[in-house]
């Protein structure tokens with residue numbers, strides 16, 4: 001477990017006369033009874049000392065004083081470094097080297113480029129706690145404290161310089177010290193505030209919320225990759241609708257999406273199944289904000305830029321929107337068209353959005369009969385391009401039209417075997 005690996009590192013640092021603790025999210029999560037994603041260590045040992053003490057280490061954020069140390073532990077994510085003499089890819093369950101971030105206690109300057117702090121100074125644990133974003137993230141823990149032999153015990157080894165324990169108990173997300181200053185150091189923290197508040201089901205402290213409202217427009221100074229990354233974290237949790245709602249209440253929606261603030265009701269997003277992927281959630285949010293008619297490729301291009309969307313997510317978003325627009329004509333659509341729609345890539349995602357829009361009743365009612373009609377939604381074509389070439393037809397626009405039409409005939413049961421399909425093509429081609 002990464003807690004064991006982090007504890008081993010802390011022990012070594014202590015033996016060499018340094019102060020070292022577990023820090024940040026892992027302390028918060030343990031006190032909340034949640035399994036921490038990873039365990040970070042903070043220490044007064046400077047980065048070069050950390051590197052000398054741990055042979056298996058590499059700097060990951062030298063400017064920040066962060067060193068990745070590989071320490072023995074059970075690594076649940078199997079692809080850590082293999083042990084010496086051990087072939088990688090072996091299936092024996094065993095102790096592996098777990099990567100742990102070891103950061104030197106630091107204070108940071110402002111992030112004036114929106115990506116990294118202008119300056120970093122090494123300091124004490126107390127000052128390191130005070131430069132962190134929220135009180136619940138500013139806790140340290142001594143895993144070697146005699147009162148905490150059991151990691152599940154209510155930690156007496158917790159070191160709290162910022163009032164984080166009381167805020168954990170009252171379920172309050174509060175900036176450490178002066179909120180304007182904390183957000184001014186890194187405006188991305190305003191989005192982090194939304195993520196932690198909704199993920200943990202906390203309340204945002206009123207003066208922290210007010211500071212965000214006042215400063216929301218400065219979010220646009222932050223790099224689009226960081227904004228997009230944070231939004232993705234927010235929307236891929238089960239609390240995505242609450243996150244979008246809180247973003248809007250705090251007037252962070254506009255600067256996040258690089259468009260104007262809107263007071264939209266999150267009805268589609270609220271009803272959307274948690275099984276929906278990131279692109280489907282963005283689609284639902286776009287529809288809540290702008291309506292389906294205004295959810296256009298131009299809007300997708302804008303969101304893609306604002307959120308640094310991947311090609312995959314952008315393609316999926318565009319596909320879902322095209323399918324939603326097509327689904328509007330369901331009532332008048334031919335059987336072949338219906339079947340083609342139902343077998344399109346990402347239709348499952350489209351359907352989740354369509355259901356959240358409360359418009360899927362007819363599709364849901366008609367689908368079983370289409371699937372179980374003895375033909376199916378997407379049977380293998382009875383004829384293909386090679387058959388057309390064998391008929392001396394030249395590849396060209398007519399070629400594709402003929403193939404589409406004969407496939408429609410097949411989907412609708414108008415041709416049921418290969419001979420009939422070939423005859424159908426011959427007839428249509430001769431008619432021109």
Ligand SMILES: Nc1ccn([C@@H]2O[C@H](COP(=O)(O)OP(=O)(O)OP(=O)(O)O)[C@@H](O)[C@H]2O)c(=O)n1
Pocket residue numbers: 023024025026037131132133134137138186188189192
């Ligand atoms: N803009 C930021 C980012 C991080 N931190 C501090 O660095 C710690 C680690 O950051 P990160 O790994 O991003 O978050 P976690 O708190 O570990 O939360 P998560 O479980 O989401 O990773 C945080 O707890 C917080 O103390 C901060 O003060 N300001």
